[in-house]
Amino acid sequence: MPAVVEIRDLVKRYDGFTAVDHVSFTVAPGCVFALLGPNGAGKTSTIRVLMGILFPDEGEARLFGRAPHEAREQVGYLPEARGLYRDARLDELLVYLGTLKGLSTAAARQRAMTWLARLELQDRAHHKVHELSHGMQQRAQIAAALLHDPPLIILDEPFQGLDPLNIQLVKGLILELRNQGRTVLLSSHQLAHVETLADEVALIHKGRIVLQGPLDTLRRRFARGDLAIRLKDGAPLPGDLPLQRAEERNGTWYVVPQAGVIAREIMQRLLQAGADIERFEVVYPSLEEIFLQAVEGAFPGGEE
Amino acid sequence: MNGRKVLQVARYEYRVHVRRGGFLLATFGLPALSLLILIVIQTATGRAAFRTLVVGDLSRPIAVVDQARALPETLPSPFTYAPDIDQGRTGVREGRYGALVVIPPDYLEARRVVVYVTSSLTFGLQVRDAVKFLMAYAELRNRYTPLEVQRLIQGPEAEVVLLGVSPEREHEGRGRPFVGIALSFLFYFALFPSAGYLLQSVAQEKESRIMEILLSSLTPMELLWGKVLGLGALGLTQVAVWLLFARMALERLDPAHAFLRAVSEMLRRPDPQLMVAGLVIVPLGYLSYALLMAGFGSLGNNLRESQ
Numbered sequence: 001m002p003a004v005v006e007i008r009d010l011v012k013r014y015d016g017f018t019a020v021d022h023v024s025f026t027v028a029p030g031c032v033f034a035l036l037g038p039n040g041a042g043k044t045s046t047i048r049v050l051m052g053i054l055f056p057d058e059g060e061a062r063l064f065g066r067a068p069h070e071a072r073e074q075v076g077y078l079p080e081a082r083g084l085y086r087d088a089r090l091d092e093l094l095v096y097l098g099t100l101k102g103l104s105t106a107a108a109r110q111r112a113m114t115w116l117a118r119l120e121l122q123d124r125a126h127h128k129v130h131e132l133s134h135g136m137q138q139r140a141q142i143a144a145a146l147l148h149d150p151p152l153i154i155l156d157e158p159f160q161g162l163d164p165l166n167i168q169l170v171k172g173l174i175l176e177l178r179n180q181g182r183t184v185l186l187s188s189h190q191l192a193h194v195e196t197l198a199d200e201v202a203l204i205h206k207g208r209i210v211l212q213g214p215l216d217t218l219r220r221r222f223a224r225g226d227l228a229i230r231l232k233d234g235a236p237l238p239g240d241l242p243l244q245r246a247e248e249r250n251g252t253w254y255v256v257p258q259a260g261v262i263a264r265e266i267m268q269r270l271l272q273a274g275a276d277i278e279r280f281e282v283v284y285p286s287l288e289e290i291f292l293q294a295v296e297g298a299f300p301g302g303e304e
Numbered sequence: 305m306n307g308r309k310v311l312q313v314a315r316y317e318y319r320v321h322v323r324r325g326g327f328l329l330a331t332f333g334l335p336a337l338s339l340l341i342l343i344v345i346q347t348a349t350g351r352a353a354f355r356t357l358v359v360g361d362l363s364r365p366i367a368v369v370d371q372a373r374a375l376p377e378t379l380p381s382p383f384t385y386a387p388d389i390d391q392g393r394t395g396v397r398e399g400r401y402g403a404l405v406v407i408p409p410d411y412l413e414a415r416r417v418v419v420y421v422t423s424s425l426t427f428g429l430q431v432r433d434a435v436k437f438l439m440a441y442a443e444l445r446n447r448y449t450p451l452e453v454q455r456l457i458q459g460p461e462a463e464v465v466l467l468g469v470s471p472e473r474e475h476e477g478r479g480r481p482f483v484g485i486a487l488s489f490l491f492y493f494a495l496f497p498s499a500g501y502l503l504q505s506v507a508q509e510k511e512s513r514i515m516e517i518l519l520s521s522l523t524p525m526e527l528l529w530g531k532v533l534g535l536g537a538l539g540l541t542q543v544a545v546w547l548l549f550a551r552m553a554l555e556r557l558d559p560a561h562a563f564l565r566a567v568s569e570m571l572r573r574p575d576p577q578l579m580v581a582g583l584v585i586v587p588l589g590y591l592s593y594a595l596l597m598a599g600f601g602s603l604g605n606n607l608r609e610s611q
Binding site: 048051053069072073075077079081082083084085086087088096097099100101141144145 | 309312313316320508509512513514516517518519520521522523
């Protein structure tokens, strides 16, 4: 299946500063792709090139095999620098934004009301934007991005400024969109929020992609074999396990096996010792840990 | 460029700005106030009342005591003889007379009359004009009817005709240059604030950070042309409302002045040449100014910076 998003050797410079440095990646249909990295890493510049708002200095970006400006109506976009007309009435503004995406006024109005209801804003439809709370405005902007039912949704820092409840709401929405077969490309510097969402990630640092691939593959690749073990009644681990290190937190033991020792071996030893196991799992590194390791690999000693 | 999107933006910009308080005040408040002032002035000067004085338009009769015997036995309405000064004064106090005019015995030499009223406000221009009419009537009654006397006092209506470059084009001189200037001002005051709205609109879009959302649906040129069209239409709406008010005002005014007459004529039968010139010059002028304002709007990070 052809890629929904395709970026090849993209370079974007501002006054001699290279914000995006030969970045390449593709996003397959129906997946959640996360572009991750700290602030200033080049995520937003990459996305703005994808949206046709910025032009690349080198390389190219394509959406659905076409130039970005030719595919505008197939994309729902939530920018990082976002806002709405403060004095506009919410429903009227959404209808306007929907018509700009090619919907008829009637269809835009109907979809606006559907999305406002879905995002729990239906009772605010006739309010002016400045009368809404920050979280409500954020949700309204998400509604604006999804109004025209786009097959590709690009969300730049979608969790920024949201409270935990709204973060959960947005996460649920992203998964729902993926389950509907839509493609989601999101960027975030809050790596923890993306752990449970992304199918594939690209880690970007100082304009360069330092690591990319399916999240599960990356986790396995960076896994050190760490285990989390909990025995019944918080019992201590048997003393003869081949461990490098063991640390107990809230009744759970986080252990690092000795070199060459695999999880199955530890499990067998525990069973042989007659331990009553409540929890036994391989601990994969968090995205943050993977990111730090990847950056260390790409920029050893912090060099650029 | 997608024309449909340009029209969508134009429609939205028009709808948003046409409801703004500032626009409504300028469009309806300003001409309404001017119209009101005109009506007040007209009423205060009493021209309309004076014009129909001879058929008794004043609400109460004006009493006259003629000690100089300058007036005829029968007076035109609304004048009536009072038996004497005391009874006339009482009548004014009791509201039976609007005023008492006493023509002293030495009137023909001194040319002065005394008018008694209950309040200085009562002795407005209406009464002053009425007295003026009465005294002219006293002197001219043998030669003219009351209506003719009134017309004599009122004076002629002078129509100034500016000669054109040739006899064939003579009609072009009639107050036309002034109309051109007036229309230029009209368009300037209506369209140039619209261009100002454009600066405001662009700056606010940057400030509110909706610009990027818009640019994900539109090209910058579609956005710009939509704004130019929408706000241009807004300016034209203002011109249309002002012209409507002007027409209403001119219908109430005495179009004795050549300029007013020319404007009035122009509103009834627009000059094709003037319209063609307007259709070329006004949009071009607006366009250049509007684009300049949009440029200023995009330079700043917020409205204050842009202004």
